[in-house]
Amino acid sequence: MIGISSYGGYIPRLRLNRMSIYQSMGWFAPALIMVAQGERSFCNWDEDSITMAVEASRDCLKGLDKEKVDAHFLCSTTLPFSDRSCAVLVNTALNLRNDIVAEDFTTSLRCGTSALITALEAVKGGERHKILVTASDKREARAAYFYEMWFGDGAASLLVSDEEVIAEYLGSYSLSLDFVDHYRGAQHKYDYMWEERWVRDEGYSKIIPQAINGLFDKLGIGMDDVDKIVYPCFFKGEHRKIAKKLGAQPEKVMDNMHEVCGETGAAHPFVMFVRALEEAKPGDRILLAGFGQGCDAMCFQVTEKIEQLPPRRGVKGSLERKKVVDNYAKFLKFRDLIQTEMGIRAEAPTQTAMTVLWRKRKMITGLVGGKCSKCGTPQFPKMDVCVNPECRAVGTQEDYEFSDIPASVKSFTGDLLAVSVDPPAIYGMIQFEGGGRFMADFTDCELDEVKVGQRVTMAFRRRYADEQRGFTGYFWKAIPIPGTEPPAPKERIRFDGRVAIVTGAGGGLGRVYALELARRGAKVVVNDIGGARDGSGGGSQGPADKVVEEIKALGGEGIASYDDVSTPEGGEAIVRKAVDAFGGVDILINNAGILRDRSFAKMGFEDWEKVILVHLMGAYNVTRPAFIKMREKGYGRIVMTTSAAGLFGNFGQANYSAAKLGLVGLMNTLKLEGEKYGIKVNTVAPLAATRLTEDVLPPDLFEKLKPEYVAPMVLYLASEQCDETGMIFNAGMGYFSRVAVVQGAGAVVRDPDSIPTVEDIQSNWDVIDSLEGAKDYYNATVALGAMMKGKDTGVR
Ligand code: NAD
Numbered sequence: 143m144i145g146i147s148s149y150g151g152y153i154p155r156l157r158l159n160r161m162s163i164y165q166s167m168g169w170f171a172p173a174l175i176m177v178a179q180g181e182r183s184f185c186n187w188d189e190d191s192i193t194m195a196v197e198a199s200r201d202c203l204k205g206l207d208k209e210k211v212d213a214h215f216l217c218s219t220t221l222p223f224s225d226r227s228c229a230v231l232v233n234t235a236l237n238l239r240n241d242i243v244a245e246d247f248t249t250s251l252r253c254g255t256s257a258l259i260t261a262l263e264a265v266k267g268g269e270r271h272k273i274l275v276t277a278s279d280k281r282e283a284r285a286a287y288f289y290e291m292w293f294g295d296g297a298a299s300l301l302v303s304d305e306e307v308i309a310e311y312l313g314s315y316s317l318s319l320d321f322v323d324h325y326r327g328a329q330h331k332y333d334y335m336w337e338e339r340w341v342r343d344e345g346y347s348k349i350i351p352q353a354i355n356g357l358f359d360k361l362g363i364g365m366d367d368v369d370k371i372v373y374p375c376f377f378k379g380e381h382r383k384i385a386k387k388l389g390a391q392p393e394k395v396m397d398n399m400h401e402v403c404g405e406t407g408a409a410h411p412f413v414m415f416v417r418a419l420e421e422a423k424p425g426d427r428i429l430l431a432g433f434g435q436g437c438d439a440m441c442f443q444v445t446e447k448i449e450q451l452p453p454r455r456g457v458k459g460s461l462e463r464k465k466v467v468d469n470y471a472k473f474l475k476f477r478d479l480i481q482t483e484m485g486i487r488a489e490a491p492t493q494t495a496m497t498v499l500w501r502k503r504k505m506i507t508g509l510v511g512g513k514c515s516k517c518g519t520p521q522f523p524k525m526d527v528c529v530n531p532e533c534r535a536v537g538t539q540e541d542y543e544f545s546d547i548p549a550s551v552k553s554f555t556g557d558l559l560a561v562s563v564d565p566p567a568i569y570g571m572i573q574f575e576g577g578g579r580f581m582a583d584f585t586d587c588e589l590d591e592v593k594v595g596q597r598v599t600m601a602f603r604r605r606y607a608d609e610q611r612g613f614t615g616y617f618w619k620a621i622p623i624p625g626t627e628p629p630a631p632k633e634r635i636r637f638d639g640r641v642a643i644v645t646g647a648g649g650g651l652g653r654v655y656a657l658e659l660a661r662r663g664a665k666v667v668v669n670d671i672g673g674a675r676d677g678s679g680g681g682s683q684g685p686a687d688k689v690v691e692e693i694k695a696l697g698g699e700g701i702a703s704y705d706d707v708s709t710p711e712g713g714e715a716i717v718r719k720a721v722d723a724f725g726g727v728d729i730l731i732n733n734a735g736i737l738r739d740r741s742f743a744k745m746g747f748e749d750w751e752k753v754i755l756v757h758l759m760g761a762y763n764v765t766r767p768a769f770i771k772m773r774e775k776g777y778g779r780i781v782m783t784t785s786a787a788g789l790f791g792n793f794g795q796a797n798y799s800a801a802k803l804g805l806v807g808l809m810n811t812l813k814l815e816g817e818k819y820g821i822k823v824n825t826v827a828p829l830a831a832t833r834l835t836e837d838v839l840p841p842d843l844f845e846k847l848k849p850e851y852v853a854p855m856v857l858y859l860a861s862e863q864c865d866e867t868g869m870i871f872n873a874g875m876g877y878f879s880r881v882a883v884v885q886g887a888g889a890v891v892r893d894p895d896s897i898p899t900v901e902d903i904q905s906n907w908d909v910i911d912s913l914e915g916a917k918d919y920y921n922a923t924v925a926l927g928a929m930m931k932g933k934d935t936g937v938r
Pocket residue numbers: 645646647648649650651652669670671672673674675677685705706707708732733734735736756760783784785786827828829830831832833834835
């Protein structure tokens with residue numbers, strides 16, 4: 143049995159919403175509205191008829207033995223070379239055998255169906271057994287032209303064979319007529335179209351029925367013996383009329399796919415035929431016709447084998463994988479229909495050395511690397527020495543094809559400086575399963591969708607176009623597949639059953655702590671007075687309520703408290719709320735804060751007092767009742783909030799600095815008093831963009847300064863996994879470090895029995911001042927002990 147044994151399809155991922163053409167150009171060509179329905183497919187900037195042909199062919203050959211393919215016909219009217227066999231180029235990319243016939247069929251939209259008939263007849267003649275016939279087209283039209291609306295880009299591939307036939311070839315009939323509906327002169331970019339009415343009336347609607355009826359007569363069958371007819375015709379009305387003329391019921395007529403991708407030129411009969419095969423069942427008869435300077439008509443009967451064909455992307459899968467673009471200018475740029483300034487970097491020479499292309503053709507065009515025959519380690523590129531450090535065998539590399547090996551993203555970047563038609567240029571390291579990696583360009587993706595660990599598929603794409611010499615260079619790129627990244631590691635740190643109080647949680651840092659605690663299972667008391675930045679005014683319930691709503695929306699538990707931390711009653715009330723609502727308190731984050739910055743000389747008592755009251759007294763007011771509850775329970779986590787201003791000083795923040803370092807003192811003692819009750823007390827020095835810092839921090843850093851970058855440290859310190867106590871940590875912008883009060887090694891400057899003089903201090907200054915060998919101490923006693931043991935400098 144002779145016929146089709148496999149099929150493959152490829153429609154580029156990008157679809158242009160046709161309305162966007164009309165929206166941009168309707169002022170100029172209002173009649174465009176008539177055909178502005180649906181979407182047309184279009185090539186990414188690095189795709190063309192060659193790359194699409196490679197993809198459709200790979201899809202067609204999926205799961206099959208490529209070695210058996212003994213001829214390959216490439217059909218297209220838009221090949222990038224007029225003199226260089228594009229079929230041979232595609233063969234090299236596919237790593238097909240060298241001793242096969244590879245031929246380009248071109249210069250007519252009918253070239254696909256003509257090549258198919260040639261292949262079927264060649265296999266029938268017994269000279270060949272498996273011929274891959276691939277049709278691909280990327281047709282150009284001038285901007286704001288009807289044909290820009292009608293055309294689409296795409297490719298499809300059919301394997302003609304004398305075994306495992308899924309659609310048996312019943313016969314063909316061809317008409318060759320020099321009917322010129324359009325043409326493209328050898329040096330021209332665009333087709334010249336003849337008057338539509340003429341093309342419709344004298345062309346499509348006469349020639350297609352004539353060819354199909356010719357086939358019917360030849361095979362002795364009629365329309366009743368056919369289940370589906372496939373013929374391209376982008377005039378919608380005409381497409382229907384032809385069916386009527388042939389006596390075909392509408393359900394037998396394959397849709398011309400105008401709405402979903404547009405007319406894909408020489409590929410379109412195949413694209414529509416593949417679509418028909420995807421829906422066909424054994425026994426169906428499908429009639430296929432291709433129009434262009436005449437018409438080819440063929441008939442096939444689907445066999446049982448179609449049900450055993452391994453799953454593939456096909457045309458259906460390609461249509462489902464899409465990204466709709468409304469940006470008409472992007473479409474024009476990708477097709478080189480508008481000139482943009484590409485910058486000096488784009489002037490770098492791109493000439494390909496034909497010597498290298500020939501010698502390294504397997505590597506560059508076929509993505510063939512090496513595999514060590516001794517240890518089995520794959521590597522790219524192939525080299526004399528095995529990369530496996532335990533092997534290092536020389537001369538053991540065998541060819542190893544990487545294009546179909548599963549791979550994943552190891553690292554990546556988006557580069558706005560690199561020359562790119564679609565910035566940023568995205569590239570990164572990809573790792574192949576079983577071994578082998580290389581730095582690849584990424585394509586068909588958006589930067590924010592790329593993730594480390596995501597799977598990628600390899601695609602043959604244009605690497606560059608050497609305009610000066612008319613050469614297009616190709617290489618393999620990686621396409622990340624969104625949603626395939628490994629699941630985030632399971633959250634090990636949870637707060638289920640824990641009750642947390644976060645003061646000042648109505649906004650800024652506190653809000654993020656509260657949300658994350660709730661998301662991880664804690665019941666949270668969201669305390670906030672809702673006051674102004676400087677603590678003035680009456681306050682409001684709004685901020686705390688809003689955060690509680692957010693917690694509930696996350697599916698968590700939270701309750702609002704509007705109490706003032708700066709009074710003992712306020713502190714008591716906050717803790718009471720936790721006990722009444724949730725039965726206790728396990729975690730306290732002292733976070734509420736205000737600012738009243740003034741240089742010290744201008745700082746009146748009120749500004750001093752108010753800041754101390756909120757920060758330092760506030761921590762006392764809430765911590766004391768909470769600490770008592772924690773002691774009763776034998777468990778607690780307390781986090782104080784200090785600041786670089788307190789730890790190191792900051793001009794104009796004397797009040798704030800004093801309060802913030804006071805909190806460190808409070809922690810130092812509470813860590814000791816809480817020790818035997820399982821209470822750990824730590825301090826965070828955050829850095830984040832909030833209303834407290836909005837006028838001090840540079841706006842361009844705001845994204846990195848999100849409180850979310852601080853929260854992980856605070857939550858860790860609040861978790862039962864945290865064994866630390868009495869520590870201070872910096873946290874901000876993803877940076878974390880420990881801060882400590884340390885004591886230098888120092889020295890006893892006189893013999894222990896005599897009292898040092900002022901001069902002794904002066905003469906020993908270097909050793910007294912030195913922090914060499916400085917240490918932090920757990921408590922005052924230990925620190926004092928170290929002091930007592932101070933070294934004798936011997937200096938008198
Ligand atoms: P923020 O102003 O957004 O949050 C502080 C919250 O505390 C506000 O919602 C406020 O209403 C509340 N509050 C003020 N007085 C209160 C009171 N008496 N009772 C209850 N609630 C009260 O500012 P933020 O930056 O999120 O500050 C949180 C903590 O972090 C503060 O202690 C601050 O000093 C400290 N801090 C922040 C940074 C930073 O870079 N943002 C740096 C160092 C320290």
